[in-house]
Amino acid sequence: MFGAKxxxxxxxxxxxxxxxxxxxxxxDRYLPLHPEVARINPKNQVPVLIxxxxxxxxxxxxxxxxxxxxxxxxxxxxxxxxxxxxARAHTRQLELKSDExxxxxxxxxxxxxxDMESAAAQAACAGCAAFxxxxxxxxxxxxxxxxxxSYADIAFYVAQTYAERKGALMTTKTPRLIAWRERVxxxxxxxxxxxxxxxxxxxHNRGVPLHLQHLLHETVPHRPQQPRSDA
Ligand SMILES: N[C@@H](CCC(=O)N[C@@H](CS)C(=O)NCC(=O)O)C(=O)O
Numbered sequence: 001m002f003g004a005k006x007x008x009x010x011x012x013x014x015x016x017x018x019x020x021x022x023x024x025x026x027x028d029r030y031l032p033l034h035p036e037v038a039r040i041n042p043k044n045q046v047p048v049l050i051x052x053x054x055x056x057x058x059x060x061x062x063x064x065x066x067x068x069x070x071x072x073x074x075x076x077x078x079x080x081x082x083x084x085x086x087a088r089a090h091t092r093q094l095e096l097k098s099d100e101x102x103x104x105x106x107x108x109x110x111x112x113x114x115d116m117e118s119a120a121a122q123a124a125c126a127g128c129a130a131f132x133x134x135x136x137x138x139x140x141x142x143x144x145x146x147x148x149x150s151y152a153d154i155a156f157y158v159a160q161t162y163a164e165r166k167g168a169l170m171t172t173k174t175p176r177l178i179a180w181r182e183r184v185x186x187x188x189x190x191x192x193x194x195x196x197x198x199x200x201x202x203x204h205n206r207g208v209p210l211h212l213q214h215l216l217h218e219t220v221p222h223r224p225q226q227p228r229s230d231a
Contacts, residue, residue, distance in 0.1 A: 001103075002064040003047035004158045004193050009068055009151060011189035013075045022046055065095060068151045080151045087147065094138075094145055094152035102131045103159045109166035116167055128168035132177055139176035143183060157184045161194065164209035165201075181211065195220045 010017050022034040030037075033044055040048040041062035049067050051059040061070055072081055082091045105127035112121040135156070138145055145152045160181065164170070170178055184190055195215040198208045202216050 001158050001162055002045070002099075004197065005064045005151075005154050006047050006049070006067045006071070007193045008154050008158070008189050009071050009080060011192055012080065012154075012187075013071055013078065015071060015075050064155075065099065068095070072151075080149070080154070082146050082148060082150060091146040091150045091152050095150075095155045097131075098152065098155040098159050102128065102156070102163070105131070106159065106163045106166055106168060109163070109168060113166065121167075125168045128163050129171075129173075132170055132174045135180075136174040136177045139180055144180065149184075149187075153180075153184050154190075157181065157190060158194075161197075161209065161212065164211070165207050185211070191215065191218060192220050 007019065020034075020036075022030060022037060023032070024030055030044070030046070034046075036050065037046055037048055038044060040050070040060045043062070045062065047064055047067060048060065048062045049070065051057060051061075051070075061067055068080070072079070081088045105124040108124040109116075109121060112118060112124065115121055116125075135145060144150060145156060160170070170181065172178075185194070194212065195218040198212050198215045199218075202208050208216065
């Protein structure tokens with residue numbers, strides 16, 4: 001989920017990259033750790049980014065939100081943070097809320113899939129629903145969460161995909177947010193990342209949210225990813 005955020009942002013910005021997927025399975029999860037993840041991230045998490053093109057590099061970074069900051073400095077256009085100090089701070093805060101306020105409810109649901117009627121699962125779904133209503137209000141005058149399309153939209157779109165898979169569904173109570181999801185979901189960069197993810201899940205007989213099932217038939221053009229050599 002956090003790697004997908006960065007992949008979408010790099011595609012939106014037209015930054016060439018080589019994508020390396022790490023091993024994952026349901027039993028061993030991320031073990032054995034990819035050696036570069038273990039070396040770069042003391043938290044042993046993906047994503048990590050290695051930029052071999054910096055002059056006294058390579059530059060090695062971890063944490064999707066930090067990677068957003070780096071991508072923005074590397075290629076300011078198209079801008080994915082809002083301009084203006086207050087608007088930018090608000091966008092950053094929304095991006096953080098998506099990862100650290102909304103997504104923890106979804107993480108709880110991962111462990112409660114066999115007990116969705118439990119108080120804990122109901123509380124997690126209620127937490128998600130409250131967040132959807134909070135975002136619905138932000139969309140009253142805007143097409144995107146912080147005004148123009150931004151990292152906040154990317155972060156929440158990916159997180160919500162997981163929420164939907166785990167049973168915290170958006171409903172007709174938040175029609176603007178549903179329209180926002182369709183708007184973001186049509187972006188080529190988003191399709192390019194989310195379609196293969198859904199196709200992978202389907203090929204392993206795992207759930208694909210209803211609103212993403214059309215992606216199972218999507219042929220994503222193969223775009224060769226080259227390491228950057230221009231900076
Ligand atoms: N705050 C981090 C969270 C990264 C994260 O939780 N990554 C997950 C995969 S999407 C992971 O590597 N989990 C393995 C673990 O925590 O051991 C970020 O934004 O990059």
